[in-house]
Amino acid sequence: MQENTDKKVIVRFPPSPTGNLHIGTARTLLFNFLFSRKHSGKIVMRSEDTDKERSKPEFEENILDGLKWLGLSFDEFSRQSERAEIHKSYLKKMVESGTAYVSKEPSKNNPDVEVEVIRLKNPGKVVTFNDVVRGDITFDTTELSDFVIAKNFDEPLYHLAVVVDDFEMGVTHVIRGEDHISNTPRQILIQEAIGAPRPVYAHIPLILGADRSKLSKRHGATSLVEYRNQGYLPEALINYLALLGWNPGTDKELFTMDELMTEFSLEKVQTGGAIFDQVKLDWINKEHMKNLPKETVIKEIMARLNKSPILAQNSKTSDPDFINKISNIITQHISKWGDIDTMVEAGDLSFFFNSPSYSKELLSWKGAPLEESEAHLQWVADALEKAGEDKYSNPEEIKSLIFDYATEKGKGNVLWPLRVALSGREKSPDPFSLIYVLGKEEAIERTKAAVWKIKNA
């Protein structure tokens, strides 16, 4: 169970550019990142694009973008496809030394065609390797038989390319998903064939969907970009992903990247798979949002509001002072930026930007006669008229203007119709906050409009 700290730690980021950055891949890379940074090691990023059919430059770009967004930096970059000459030289050496051989056989894809593939000469032995998170794991490799390691000298397959590259790059720790456990004995066989040392292995548990199977598209969002588009914070995603399969051994759950880098250790990595729980992610995201500087919050809210076809025309959405006034109200109601879209679509923010429309019956508190509401609203309108501009500098001041009256007449009797007059909705922020946000003029106008509505409509 050594972590091998006597020589420089080198880990790798080996994503395959055959799809957008998967949330599970991101978590594996995060563990590599944390382990490496903790031990002042090096990270080699290697785009594993040996599958010419499925690898696409746009996927590689997506992966790189995602890593950058998450803050998972690396020290070297390479593409496996550009190392074909190196793989070829190893294949040649193996064939020459007899640890591999060229085999003529019918093509798997097209049985009518005969092709040459390169197979490993399997010595057929029992292999035991130590896994940092699971202990010793033993396989009988005879059942693997002489498996194919390359289509030909110019087209190496995954296992060969990985082993050669890890060796050439001096990788000391292979930290990867549990789904690679059964690949490990093959790779050890190749290592032994080329005389490469065995790295330290750590197989981390898989991220599962709600049905406990490997997280896949049918479980919902699996690409990092989807979470990014939903408005999750990268630091929150990092925090949540770190906790999926790892824990610090304390009750602490909220972490910054710096804290994770110092506290992470492979010994605390879990053995069992963990279900991805978006509800908990939401909570962590909300917690991280609380730490955001005000300017960032304003900027994010403005961006979301301006993207909405419903509000984009409204000049208030680009007014930083106005957005500042409503930012606290909004952040209380959301756990990620994308929730703003939902609120806009549900009309939960419309009253900030446009005069409300509502039926006058809503102005009645618990069935009280509308005439009562009218009287209270008239009183408030007068009080608001009389108050100086300085009273509108914060909700508390406004509250002090109205609260005694409301207490005397019954808070619901006064505050409910007032709030409806201002928002037009059954549910909304409190009337004092609304008046503060709307400003003196608009607040009075809406209150009077409600009075007029009761009288005339």
Place this chain on the structure above:
RNA sequence: GGCCUUAUCGUCUAACGGUUAGGACGAAGCCUUCUCAAGGCUUAAAUCCGGGUUCGAUUCCCGGUAAGGUCACCA
């Protein structure tokens, strides 16, 4: 099916072989409150089953069971 791995509240998890089995999310209830949210408090909720070893097993061993992974000329 073969091989490999795993198993504590619904979920993420803690617990030198000795704890009233702890925390967090979520849920429920209460408080606050004109409504919603936020906030505060409280409650419910778990050691897969069966054998051993031991004075004593969540913990160690064995066997079941269940779940997952993997069995490519993909990675």
